Amino acid sequence: MARIAIVTGGTRGIGRAICEHLTQDGFTVIANYGGNDAAARAFTAETGIAARKWDVGDHQACLDGCAGVEAEFGPVDAVVNNAGITRDGTLHKMSFDDWNEVMRINLGGCFNMAKACFPGMRDRKWGRIVNIGSINGQAGQYGQVNYAAAKSGIHGFTKALAQEGAKVGVTVNAIAPGYIDTDMVAAVPEPVLEKIVAKIPVGRLGEASEIARGVAFLCSDDAGFVTGSTMSINGGQHMY
Numbered sequence: 001m002a003r004i005a006i007v008t009g010g011t012r013g014i015g016r017a018i019c020e021h022l023t024q025d026g027f028t029v030i031a032n033y034g035g036n037d038a039a040a041r042a043f044t045a046e047t048g049i050a051a052r053k054w055d056v057g058d059h060q061a062c063l064d065g066c067a068g069v070e071a072e073f074g075p076v077d078a079v080v081n082n083a084g085i086t087r088d089g090t091l092h093k094m095s096f097d098d099w100n101e102v103m104r105i106n107l108g109g110c111f112n113m114a115k116a117c118f119p120g121m122r123d124r125k126w127g128r129i130v131n132i133g134s135i136n137g138q139a140g141q142y143g144q145v146n147y148a149a150a151k152s153g154i155h156g157f158t159k160a161l162a163q164e165g166a167k168v169g170v171t172v173n174a175i176a177p178g179y180i181d182t183d184m185v186a187a188v189p190e191p192v193l194e195k196i197v198a199k200i201p202v203g204r205l206g207e208a209s210e211i212a213r214g215v216a217f218l219c220s221d222d223a224g225f226v227t228g229s230t231m232s233i234n235g236g237q238h239m240y
């Protein structure tokens with residue numbers, strides 16, 4: 001029977017590419033999404049992959065959403081915590097809401113989804129959790145104290161949960177993408193983005209599929225000895 005994977009924020013950008021790669025690898029994939037119904041409908045029409053809506057920052061919504069997926073498709077074998085938002089701004093302009101929403105969704109979402117799915121993985125002695133961190137959680141970034149803190153938190157969360165999963169067949173890893181050609185990066189003001197791209201040794205933005213391939217490997221049986229790791233995929237921008 002096909003393994004079941006949930007990819008949060010799965011209908012657009014990096015998440016969509018992850019859904020497509022995991023499907024190619026034989027998973028039955030369910031894309032979670034938070035708000036954009038039109039994009040989700042288009043995604044399902046184009047890919048044939050199911051999309052289910054809930055807010056990953058809402059603890060009960062994650063428990064209910066994952067229970068619904070399990071009732072419909074079966075036990076969840078892999079979770080990719082990809083959903084994330086930016087609310088960029090220098091600290092003196094950043095509101096508490098800008099801080100809190102990024103922490104709630106980007107970091108809180110990882111906890112909420114793990115609470116929903118990790119216990120079943122433990123019981124069944126097999127599971128894969130892949131958390132999407134960021135180069136900006138490793139190196140920091142001007143105008144992103146909220147996002148950098150949340151992503152850095154994801155890297156710590158990954159290493160801690162990996163220690164709990166290791167003996168029960170559940171691997172927990174992170175990928176730290178650099179600047180990838182997505183709507184999120186396209187929202188960075190052009191002159192700022194030009195300066196950032198100039199600092200990428202490979203000389204270009206990354207492609208969503210280049211992140212998705214890494215995720216697919218970490219979700220595979222081949223990656224059973226890889227846990228607690230952070231795979232940096234950033235064109236050499238930060239060698240860490």
Ligand code: CAA
Pocket residue numbers: 086088089090133134135136141142143144147177178179180184185188189192
């Ligand atoms: N280092 C030092 N100074 C910097 C700087 C940097 N990296 N970036 C900007 N500054 C300086 C500017 O030169 C400017 O100084 P002067 O006034 O002396 O010229 C000052 O800071 C203000 O800069 P802005 O005009 O850009 O200020 P703003 O308030 O309009 O915008 C900002 C601030 C919102 C942070 C904007 O600079 C910005 O969007 N930066 C990009 C942030 C970023 O990289 N976000 C990544 C989003 S994608 C993502 O997060 C995915 C991922 O995981 C990689």
